[in-house]
Amino acid sequence: MFDGTQRRIVSLWFPRFASDRVLRAHPQEGPFVLTLQQGNANRVHCLNEAAQARGLQRGMAFADARAFCPDLSSRPADPAEDQRFLALLRRWATRWCPWVGFEGPDGLVLDITGSAHLFGGEAAMIASLTARLTRAGLAVEAGTGGTRGAAWARARYGAGGPLDSLPIAALRLDPETVTGLQRMGLRSIGQVAASPRAPLARRFGAELLLRLDQALGTRPEQISPEAEPPHYAVRLTLPEPIGRTADVMAGTARLLERLCGKLTDHQTGARVLCLSLRRVDGDFRAVELRLARPLRDPARILPLFERGVDEVDAGFGIDQMRLEAVTVEPLPVEQIAQTGTRDPGRLDDLITRIGTRIGLENVIRYLPADSHIPEQAFTIAPAAFSSPGNGWASPRPRPVWLFPPEPLAVTGPRPPRQFVWRRMTLTTGRATGPERISPEWWLIDEAWQSGMRDYWQVETVQGRRLWLFYTPQNPGWFVQGEFA
Amino acid sequence: MPSSSLTAYPLRPARVHEACGPSAASFALWTAALTGGDVIWVREGWRSEQLNPLGFQGLDPARLILAQTGDQNDTLAVGEEALRDGAAPFVVLELTAPIGLTTGRRLQLAARAGGTTGLCLIPEGMGSNAAETRWHCNPVFDAQDSTRQRWSLIKNKSGTCEAWNVRWDPEAHRVAVVSPVRE
Numbered sequence: 001m002f003d004g005t006q007r008r009i010v011s012l013w014f015p016r017f018a019s020d021r022v023l024r025a026h027p028q029e030g031p032f033v034l035t036l037q038q039g040n041a042n043r044v045h046c047l048n049e050a051a052q053a054r055g056l057q058r059g060m061a062f063a064d065a066r067a068f069c070p071d072l073s074s075r076p077a078d079p080a081e082d083q084r085f086l087a088l089l090r091r092w093a094t095r096w097c098p099w100v101g102f103e104g105p106d107g108l109v110l111d112i113t114g115s116a117h118l119f120g121g122e123a124a125m126i127a128s129l130t131a132r133l134t135r136a137g138l139a140v141e142a143g144t145g146g147t148r149g150a151a152w153a154r155a156r157y158g159a160g161g162p163l164d165s166l167p168i169a170a171l172r173l174d175p176e177t178v179t180g181l182q183r184m185g186l187r188s189i190g191q192v193a194a195s196p197r198a199p200l201a202r203r204f205g206a207e208l209l210l211r212l213d214q215a216l217g218t219r220p221e222q223i224s225p226e227a228e229p230p231h232y233a234v235r236l237t238l239p240e241p242i243g244r245t246a247d248v249m250a251g252t253a254r255l256l257e258r259l260c261g262k263l264t265d266h267q268t269g270a271r272v273l274c275l276s277l278r279r280v281d282g283d284f285r286a287v288e289l290r291l292a293r294p295l296r297d298p299a300r301i302l303p304l305f306e307r308g309v310d311e312v313d314a315g316f317g318i319d320q321m322r323l324e325a326v327t328v329e330p331l332p333v334e335q336i337a338q339t340g341t342r343d344p345g346r347l348d349d350l351i352t353r354i355g356t357r358i359g360l361e362n363v364i365r366y367l368p369a370d371s372h373i374p375e376q377a378f379t380i381a382p383a384a385f386s387s388p389g390n391g392w393a394s395p396r397p398r399p400v401w402l403f404p405p406e407p408l409a410v411t412g413p414r415p416p417r418q419f420v421w422r423r424m425t426l427t428t429g430r431a432t433g434p435e436r437i438s439p440e441w442w443l444i445d446e447a448w449q450s451g452m453r454d455y456w457q458v459e460t461v462q463g464r465r466l467w468l469f470y471t472p473q474n475p476g477w478f479v480q481g482e483f484a
Numbered sequence: 485m486p487s488s489s490l491t492a493y494p495l496r497p498a499r500v501h502e503a504c505g506p507s508a509a510s511f512a513l514w515t516a517a518l519t520g521g522d523v524i525w526v527r528e529g530w531r532s533e534q535l536n537p538l539g540f541q542g543l544d545p546a547r548l549i550l551a552q553t554g555d556q557n558d559t560l561a562v563g564e565e566a567l568r569d570g571a572a573p574f575v576v577l578e579l580t581a582p583i584g585l586t587t588g589r590r591l592q593l594a595a596r597a598g599g600t601t602g603l604c605l606i607p608e609g610m611g612s613n614a615a616e617t618r619w620h621c622n623p624v625f626d627a628q629d630s631t632r633q634r635w636s637l638i639k640n641k642s643g644t645c646e647a648w649n650v651r652w653d654p655e656a657h658r659v660a661v662v663s664p665v666r667e
Contacts, residue, residue, distance in 0.1 A: 346571040347522055347549075353569070354551055354562050362529060362552040366537040366545045378537050378545075388546035397630075398539040400509050403532050429625045459630055463623040464506060481536065483630070484510035484623070 008122065009223070010110040011151035012093075012129075013141045017106040018046035018082050022075055024137045031069050034077035035062045045077040049139075079105070090226060096129060101223045107155070109148055111223045148223060149215030153189070163215065164190025171211045177204050189215065230266050232325035234258045241280045241317025248277070248309050248318060249302070255323040256298040269294025269331030275305065277312060278320035285312045290360050292351035292384035294329040300345065304352055351383050360384050368392050372437055373448070374455075374480070375402055396435055397457060399467040399481030405447070408477040413470060415456045421479055426460040433457060434470070450474040457483065489661060490648055492617050492640055494518055499616035500567070500591045500602035507621035507633045508605045510541065512576045514652055514659055517542030519574040519601060524566045526551045526559050527578035541631065541652050556581050563602065564591055570598030578605045588614030616641050624649060632662065 014020065018034050031051035033044045042062040054069045066072050082105065090108055093100045096119065099111035112125065119125035126142050133140040143154025150163050153170030166189050169178050180203070186192050192200070192212060201209050213219035234255050242248060252275060263269060271294050275287040287308035295301055351363050364380045367389040371377050377394070410416035415431040433456035439448035451473030459465045467481035495501050495515060503511045516523040523543065525535070529552030537545035549572070553559045556579060563577040577591075583604075592614050595602045604615070611618050618639035626632040629651050636647040653660040 346569070350524075350566060350569045350571040351549070353565055357561060357565075358551060358553050358558055364550050364552065366548060366550070368537075368545075374536070374538070375534075380550075383549050390546065392537065392540075392545050394538040398536055400513065400536060400539040400541075402534045402536045402539075430627070430630075457630070459625055461625050463625055463634075465623055465630060481539070482506070483539065484507045484513075 007111065007113045007146055008116060009145055009148050009151040010112050010126065010129075011103055011143045011145075011148070011155040012108045012110070012133075013103075013143070013152075013155040014106045014133075014138055015141060016046060016048055016139045017086070018077055018079075019048045020138045021082060021085050023048060026075075028073060031056070031072050033062070033065060033072060033074045035074050036077040036079070082106075087226075091228075096125065099223050099225045101225055103152065107152075109151065109223055112144075147215060147217040148221045149211060150217070153215060162190075164188060164193065168192055171208070171215055173208060173211055177208055180204060181208075230262065230268075232259060232262060232268075232270070232328055233322060234262075234324075235320065235322045237320045238318070241319045243314040243317045245306075245310050248312070248314070248321070249306065251321050252305055252309065252323065253298065253302055255321060256301055259323055259325060260296045260298045260301070263296035263325065263328070263331075267330065267332050268328045269296045270301070270325035270327070271329050272325070272327040273301070273305075274324045274326050275309070276322045276324070277314075277318045278322075279314065279318055280316045283315065285314075285318075287312060288326075290352070290355060290384075292348040292355060292360065292363075293345070294331040295345075296331060300349060304349065304356070307353070307356055348384070355384065365389075371440065373440060373445070374398060374437070375447075376440075397483070399465075400484045401482045402480060403482075405469070405478035405480045408468070408479060410477050411475065413454075413472065413475075415458055415468060415470075416477065419477075421466065424462070424464070426462050426464060426466075428458050429461040430459045431456050432459075450476070455480075490635075490650070490659070491643055491646060492637055493635075493659070495601055495603070496616055496642075497601050498596050498599045500588070500595045500604060500614070502604045502606050502611050502615040502618040502639075503621055504606045504608045504611070504618070505621040507623050508619075509535075510623075510631075510633060510652075511619060511621045511635065512603050512605060513540055513543045515601075515603060516547075516574045516576070517544075518658065521547070521574065522572040523548050523574045523576065524551060524572045525549070525576040525578075526553060526562050526566070528553055528555065528559060528580060530554075531578075531580075541654070542657065556583075560587060560591070564594045566598075567591060567594035567600045567602050568598045570600050573600055575600055575602045576605065577602065579610070580607065582606075582610040583612045585613050588612030592616075611639065615639060629662075 019032060022034060031054050033047040033051050035042050036045035044056060044058055044060050044062055044065050047056050056065045056068060090100050093108055093110060097110050097112045097115040101109050103109040116122040116125050119128060122144060130140050130142050141155045143151045145151040145154055152172060153163060153166050157166045157170040168181050168186060168189060171189060197209060214221045236251055236255055271291055273289040277285045289304055289308060355363050361382050363383045365383040365386055367379050367381050368391050369377055369379045408419050408421060410419050415428055418427050434454035436452060436454050438452040439445060450471045453469040453471055455467060455469045458468050465483035466479050468477060468479055470477050525548055551562050553562055559577055563575055566572060566575045591602055617637060620636040620638050622634045624632045624634045631652045632649060634647060634649050637645045649662045650659050651662055
């Protein structure tokens with residue numbers, strides 16, 4: 001068991017993290033800044049060494065920065081991408097020790113207690129660590145200490161020297177407290193530690209003493225290592241190549257068994273699965289399966305693979321299979337219901353199978369929409385990603401078929417007595433209407449440029465029941481639908 | 485003299501039937517409404533005529549799943565898959581070209597395997613001999629009723645051909661036969 005003083009913590013600080021990340025991907029010479037929109041101003045988010053040497057600093061307006069430095073190049077910052085990159089670095093840093101946590105948006109903290117000797121001692125380990133990061137193009141400052149606070153302070157305010165001589169800003173305090181302490185004449189950590197505690201606590205609150213104690217090691221501070229995100233991929237390597245569909249399916253069944261076990265452990269279900277088959281000649285064949293709803297039941301997924309596996313050209317044989325759940329969605333465990341005779345999953349499986357042939361986005365469902373415009377009174381949504389909508393109500397009869405308006409060669413505001421439509425001469429038997437529909441002025445719709453419409457339900461003596469409209473603002477008659 | 489009740493209707497289950505004529509869509513919707521359960525409607529996605537769910541008589545649009553295919557081959561493949569699966573008890577296929585006896589028979593076998601009723605909406609005169617029944621559906625003008633249609637049974641594998649005037653009864657939620665007006 002370690003007590004607080006025996007721990008060894010390394011704090012890594014990347015002073016130019018965001019710009020280093022971008023410059024790794026797009027190397028360039030000269031001053032460079034990343035800009036971030038804050039409020040109404042475009043401000044400098046991060047900058048490289050050359051820009052710093054020209055007198056630019058973080059937080060200054062980008063317009064000012066360009067005035068100082070006309071040859072400045074810039075890119076917009078992407079904090080989300082920075083976070084992802086830091087997560088990658090965190091994962092990489094677990095090669096040194098298992099306990100690695102984040103330290104703010106641009107730092108990592110490693111608990112190297114008991115692992116430094118594996119790399120030839122602490123100094124050798126730090127040297128190797130910084131050398132690797134520098135080679136990767138990242139400016140890095142490393143600080144070590146017995147506590148997280150001390151390591152943090154040394155990383156940012158000088159690695160050598162005793163903790164007491166570091167400025168008070170190294171205590172992870174907010175700027176007002178730092179200013180307040182400086183006004184009192186306390187400039188170094190040693191001075192703060194030596195002054196009486198009670199007046200400090202009264203004046204600056206408990207935060208100051210907490211940070212001081214954490215830096216000095218009298219109060220513990222945890223490092224929370226991030227949990228590894230679950231990895232939904234399994235692999236099967238075969239001693240002899242296989243080629244028959246049944247064999248590949250049997251291999252897939254084994255892989256599915258393992259993958260679904262993993263999915264069950266994490267209460268998730270696969271939405272997109274990818275089975276990649278490595279052939280003997282080094283070529284890969286991939287079978288992608290998009291499911292209509294998250295699934296983790298091997299017995300139901302396996303038959304859905306049949307069609308894709310059957311189409312694969314095995315060449316001289318397949319010697320490795322890898323199954324990956326590319327997209328995973330939460331799928332909580334459900335109580336087994338005693339009622340309910342029909343299995344709702346059957347239809348989803350059918351949608352999946354249809355989707356593998358024509359694309360899952362082509363299997364659609366109608367959803368009601370709130371609009372008076374006949375063609376916008378409903379929307380379509382992929383059936384796999386939506387549930388049936390309710391509230392289908394139309395105050396007036398609507399045709400079963402809708403088509404782009406077809407003009408009629410007739411005039412006048414009343415429905416024509418006789419007209420020709422699709423080479424058929426039709427005689428009006430009864431006309432119901434008009435139903436006036438105005439275009440939605442807040443939406444620009446090309447089809448409704450001709451203004452409002454008066455809709456008529458025209459039943460012809462010949463039988464056909466058509467939906468005609470007249471546009472009073474641009475006189476003309478059109479057929480837009482048919483009541484079957 | 486047409487009889488007062490439809491002989492081959494409701495459609496014989498686990499078979500594929502055909503409907504043509506201007507009111508074939510109504511025939512499909514009414515039949516789907518009477519069948520119950522989910523309905524899969526397969527049609528080619530490029531066609532400019534679109535189904536309008538607000539105009540459905542009888543059928544709740546929430547029960548409909550539409551599969552938009554690229555060509556007739558896909559339509560037939562998707563239709564066969566849906567018929568064989570049986571998850572949706574009623575499958576509608578909109579065909580644009582005539583299908584051969586083999587294709588028709590395949591659909592028939594799929595419907596039998598899945599216990600599903602299939603209905604092909606065909607262009608006039610392009611039926612397949614494998615169909616169980618074929619209906620020609622025409623709207624009929626009537627002074628009072630705007631749902632009146634004339635359904636002619638023009639092919640029936642297990643019975644005689646006949647014709648009826650029908651209308652949709654929204655209260656009873658069924659197809660009602662009306663006697664033709666004597667001229």
